[in-house]
Structure formats: C-alpha cells, structure tokens
Amino acid sequence: MNSPVFATELSTCPWLYADRRVRGHAANPFPSCLSESTLLTQFCPFKLKCPMNCHRLVIDNQHFMKPTYITMLHFWLILTSLCTLQLSAATPTAAENLQSKSSPPNVIIVITDDQGYGDLACHGNPVLKTPNLDTLYADSIRFTDFHVSPFCTPTRAALMTGRHPARTGAFRTSSGRSNLKSTEVTMAHYFEKAGYATGMVGKWHLGDNAPCRPQDIGFQDVIWHKGGGIGQAPDYYGNNQFDDTYQRHKNGTTAYEKFTGYATDIWFNEAQRFVTENKQKPFFLYLSLNAPHSPYKVPKQWSAPYKEIVTWKGGAEFYGMITNLDHNLGELRKKLNDLQIADNTLLIFMTDNGSSNGFARQALPEESYRGFRANMKGMKSTVFEGGHRVPLFLHWPAGGFTGGQDRPQLTAHLDVLPTLAEICGLTLKQEIPRDGNTFLPSIKSASAPPTRDHYITQLQGGIRNLSEPKPYSVSCVAQGKWRLIDGEQLNNIEDDPMQHRNIAEKHPEVVAELRAIYDKHWKSIAPQMQPGRLDLGNPAENPTRLCSQDWYLPVGNPPWHFSEINHLKKITGPWLVNVTQAGTYKFTLRQFPEVADKPVIAVDAKIEIAGVIQEAEVPKGAKEVTFTIELPAGETTLTTWLTNKKGETGGAYFTEVQKL
Ligand SMILES: [Ca+2]
Numbered sequence: 001m002n003s004p005v006f007a008t009e010l011s012t013c014p015w016l017y018a019d020r021r022v023r024g025h026a027a028n029p030f031p032s033c034l035s036e037s038t039l040l041t042q043f044c045p046f047k048l049k050c051p052m053n054c055h056r057l058v059i060d061n062q063h064f065m066k067p068t069y070i071t072m073l074h075f076w077l078i079l080t081s082l083c084t085l086q087l088s089a090a091t092p093t094a095a096e097n098l099q100s101k102s103s104p105p106n107v108i109i110v111i112t113d114d115q116g117y118g119d120l121a122c123h124g125n126p127v128l129k130t131p132n133l134d135t136l137y138a139d140s141i142r143f144t145d146f147h148v149s150p151f152c153t154p155t156r157a158a159l160m161t162g163r164h165p166a167r168t169g170a171f172r173t174s175s176g177r178s179n180l181k182s183t184e185v186t187m188a189h190y191f192e193k194a195g196y197a198t199g200m201v202g203k204w205h206l207g208d209n210a211p212c213r214p215q216d217i218g219f220q221d222v223i224w225h226k227g228g229g230i231g232q233a234p235d236y237y238g239n240n241q242f243d244d245t246y247q248r249h250k251n252g253t254t255a256y257e258k259f260t261g262y263a264t265d266i267w268f269n270e271a272q273r274f275v276t277e278n279k280q281k282p283f284f285l286y287l288s289l290n291a292p293h294s295p296y297k298v299p300k301q302w303s304a305p306y307k308e309i310v311t312w313k314g315g316a317e318f319y320g321m322i323t324n325l326d327h328n329l330g331e332l333r334k335k336l337n338d339l340q341i342a343d344n345t346l347l348i349f350m351t352d353n354g355s356s357n358g359f360a361r362q363a364l365p366e367e368s369y370r371g372f373r374a375n376m377k378g379m380k381s382t383v384f385e386g387g388h389r390v391p392l393f394l395h396w397p398a399g400g401f402t403g404g405q406d407r408p409q410l411t412a413h414l415d416v417l418p419t420l421a422e423i424c425g426l427t428l429k430q431e432i433p434r435d436g437n438t439f440l441p442s443i444k445s446a447s448a449p450p451t452r453d454h455y456i457t458q459l460q461g462g463i464r465n466l467s468e469p470k471p472y473s474v475s476c477v478a479q480g481k482w483r484l485i486d487g488e489q490l491n492n493i494e495d496d497p498m499q500h501r502n503i504a505e506k507h508p509e510v511v512a513e514l515r516a517i518y519d520k521h522w523k524s525i526a527p528q529m530q531p532g533r534l535d536l537g538n539p540a541e542n543p544t545r546l547c548s549q550d551w552y553l554p555v556g557n558p559p560w561h562f563s564e565i566n567h568l569k570k571i572t573g574p575w576l577v578n579v580t581q582a583g584t585y586k587f588t589l590r591q592f593p594e595v596a597d598k599p600v601i602a603v604d605a606k607i608e609i610a611g612v613i614q615e616a617e618v619p620k621g622a623k624e625v626t627f628t629i630e631l632p633a634g635e636t637t638l639t640t641w642l643t644n645k646k647g648e649t650g651g652a653y654f655t656e657v658q659k660l
Helices: 036-043 070-087 094-098 131-139 152-161 188-193 261-277 300-306 315-338 411-425 438-444 508-529
Strands: 006-008 057-059 106-112 141-143 199-202 223-224 247-249 253-258 283-290 345-351 390-396 404-406 454-456 473-480 483-485 489-492 532-538 543-545 576-578 584-588 604-609 612-617 625-631 633-643 654-659
Touching: 057 094, 057 454, 106 152, 106 261, 106 315, 106 411, 131 315, 131 390, 152 188, 152 411, 188 199, 188 283, 188 411, 199 261, 199 483, 261 283, 261 315, 300 315, 315 345, 315 508, 345 411, 411 438, 454 508, 454 625, 473 508, 483 508, 532 543, 584 604, 584 633, 612 625
Parallel strands: 106 283, 106 345, 141 404, 199 223, 199 283, 532 576
Antiparallel strands: 006 057, 141 390, 223 247, 247 253, 345 390, 454 473, 473 483, 483 489, 543 654, 576 633, 584 625, 584 654, 604 612, 604 633
C-alpha cells in the first residue's frame, strides 16, 4: 500500500487526532461525513506534520518521510472540498448493498493472540512492517472503540457466545476456569445450523476435553493445539512451534498429526485448504492464531529486520511473528481472490487483548526505540485502555464493507455474534440471554447511534488468580470518555488518554453512575460464575486425557507449564468432572504425558473420586500407576497424589481416564 499513514504517539495535538476517536471530541475539527484517517489515507495528497508540534510523522510504510508543513487555511480548504466530493459520490452504501444482497457471505474471523492496538503499522507503529494488514485496514470498515477482555480465554468465550465470560465458565486462562459450560451455545453451532461449513484452526483455549473442544461445540473441520499457547502442558508433548504435532478432527474422526514447518504457516495453509474445499458453499472459518503469544519464536528471516532496533527481550521475535502472520494473511487473501470468492467473503480481523510484548519493559538506552502503545496505558492482563481496546476490521466487498472508513461507536467482542447473526441470517436461541447487541447500524453509518451504552470488563481473580472473584477487583467500566477502574479511579480518556489523573473526587456523580452500572452487572453475573466440567466416559473422547492446568484451585494457578512440571511441583488439586455414564473406569496416573516415556518419581500413589479412595505402591521405574474404579453417573471431583520417598506430595499432572 502506498497511501501515507500517520504515526501517532502523542495526544496533545488539538487538531489532528488520527489515533483518537472522532466521536464527540470538542477539539476535533473534522466534518462528520468523513473520518480523519479516511481523509488522510485515502485522499490527502500532502505529507503532513502537525503544526502544533505533536511529533506526528508521516510514513509510507517503507521509510520515514520528511514532514511538510501547511497552513491551517490550506488544510481547511482541502477538507471542505473533500467533504463535498464524498457527499456527492454515487457509490452505494453498506446498507444499500446489504439490502440488495441475497446470498449470505462466507465469514472468516482472523484473531491474533496478544497483539495490541499499537502493534500494527496502520495504527502508527513506525517500526513494525504489516503491509497486508495495512491494505486490509485501507479496505475495511474499522471500529476504533472496540473492546475485548484483558486476556485470552475470556475474550474467546465472549466472542463465541455473545455473553459475559463470567457466565460461560471460561473466565480465566487455567485452574478449571477456562472450560465452556456444556450449556453454552457457540457461534459455530449457529453457523452449522444455518447450513454453513464450519472450520476452526489454531488456538482454542476454551477447554481441552469434551464437552468443551471445538469439535464438540459446532466446528466440523478442526486443526488445533491445546492449552493457551504452543508448548504449554496440555499441548502435545514436545511442541515448540516448529515441526509440531496438532490434533485434527474431520469427518467425525479425531487424531494427532505431525506437521513440517512453522506453526503460523501451518495454520494459514490449513485455512487455505479449508476455504478451497468449501468454496462452493457458505463457510465460517475461525482462524485463531497462537502468534504473537509467547514463547516468542519465529524463523529468523522474520525477526532479523528488527534485531538492531527492537532491543528488548523477545521484541524482535514478537514483531517478527506479526510480520510473518501479516505475510500469511496476504497469501490467504490472494487465495480468496484466486477462488473468486473474495467478493462475498466477510473477512474480520481482531486481536484478543492488549500487547504482551510491544514495548520495552526493562531499561534501555534513552535513545532506543521503546515500542508503540498507540497512546494508551496498560497492556495484556490490565484493565487500562491498552489492555482491552483492540483493532476490529471488517471487509466484505459485496456488502459494501469497504473503503477504509472508521466507526467511532463503542463496541465489544460480545457484539460480534449478534452482528453476524443479523448479517448471515443466523437464528440465535432466545432462551439464552446475550450481553451483546448488533452493531450493524454502526457498520452502515458512522453517525448512527451506538448500540452499546457502556462496556464492563474484569480480570476475575486478578493476575495469578490470587483471590476469589470479587466486586470491582481489577475491573473497568467504560462509558463515553469515562473509565472507572476498580470502582475507584475515574479517568477521562479524551483529556488524559494515558490515565494518569484520578478525577473521581471532582466528579462524584459520574463515579456513582458508573458504580450503579457495575453493581447491576455484578449482581447478574456473580451467581453464574461457576466452572464448566470435563466429561468422563463421553463417547466423543474416551479415554479422556486430563492435565493439571485444569485443577480447580480456590486461588493460585495450577501447573500449566513444564517450567513447573519439570520440577515436579509439590501441589495437587481436583478436576471438576462429570461422569457421563455409570460403569467401570480405568485411571492411569503419570507425571508426564505418555509420549514423554518418563518414569514416575514417587513411591506411593493415591486417588479419590466420588467418595472412593484407593492407594498403591509405585514400583521403581514404573512409568504409570493404574486404578480401576466403579463409578455412578453424575458430577464429582477427581484428585490424585504421588508421594516421593522424602514424603513430598504432588499430583499426577497427566491423568488418563478410560470408560471400559
Ligand atoms: Ca491473548
């Protein structure tokens, strides 16, 4: 793309706000018929730098350009003439296109992992190269006030169900709180019911066992890794993003499959395969990348261009992962064009939370490049703006979703399912209340009234799950320009985008109003904040291979990574399970997955389930310990203990349960 884009870091400029929303800002001089970024990226023939010295630079995605100054009068003349041109244009609107469209579009949701709002060149990052995302940006309708949850699982739960994560069972990233309840109905179900072919590729993170796996909840064609990142404990043992083994589910069959190559390349290859195989019928593809989540690994060709300038730990690899996925996105779009299905495919791009590694968090020389936050405070796992405001691009040529137009209305991940339902003719179950509203009116017009008044997000239990979920703890209520943090700190993000100043005492009436909104919300979600359960004896997954990631600890995280399991962390906890049918069950206890082929380092083993306790000695060199237990059907807990000769006890981090 050759159109100039603006690198924005500071917010103090009173008349150029490329990064700040057009909505309602008193100082914004732009006519409402055009968004500023549309003007500047689509039409403006000048290379500009703000005369108010806001440090904004014009770049062309290849190199920095020398800024050119123009007069305020000159600029106004350009704006006025462009506005007139836009008003007189005869191109059909999104609404007109939608009304004339009879066949529902294919839908592809591309969601990246831990890529923040500032981790895109088209949002002003002056170092990162994302030419294909920039092109999509220039082709799309873009929501500039779109919010998700501050970390992985809750965003995915809200996206899939249109419901607050706290209701769904999947509101944390581990500890038995990342599994969707079996009562939840997902986007995939609705698309499947509407006659779509449904595919899922990549990271799921809403449950690794039945009934929570993607193939259990409506995806027909699945290729995925387990856990919250490649190489985490539930994932296939030994995976490291290169030449990995992933689970494929297709035509009703589930099996692991070894691949050659880099993870992101494989996900996109599979995406290309899926769209090719299903080009004749409507399809829904959920392309959920593990990149650029840690561990920050990418072939050197992608990280090398950043090595000299992005000098914080893992930064060059983080940026390299993004440039690699950007390249793959371009290849996928070429494939859609080659298949002649791009016109009626709704391509959505979003990310799942704020940046995890897009800026320096350790000391660097003062003159170093320190990353780009898009003028927001916070990052992943925080409830400041940078933790949960992320990109949302929608591109659908046949529906008129084109042209690089910004939409300032407040929207959230909760709203995506209702919006897709309206666009694609999905029939949502009315008996399951949703927390999202369609934002189709906002897609149609930047001046349409917002369909969402406020948005509430919360990191239930806080970082590392140090407490039970409680009201206001690590929460944000967003309404207009206001942000109420933890029920106490009030920020006006229009005047103070970095959220430095707590003005709660100055505006007690605003605090009271936002607290009232929050209190009503908490009263609604708190009774539903129960975990999803994992099935034993479900014919869809027998045996069930459980991992300590899902131990339901009251507080604290269970071992979810081999950095803890390799040291045989002395901790155990219960799995919350549902015995789907009465009968005889075989339990196989291990400290590592079977394929690791490692001995159990313990002398005694113990198991408890449904009130039954059994114990056994562990023979020296044994690689597993087995128990056989008769179980009634119903909900219960399963706990294991492995005790070494020093008397230290931990759990069987990997326990296999088979209905005989
Ligand atoms: Ca994430």
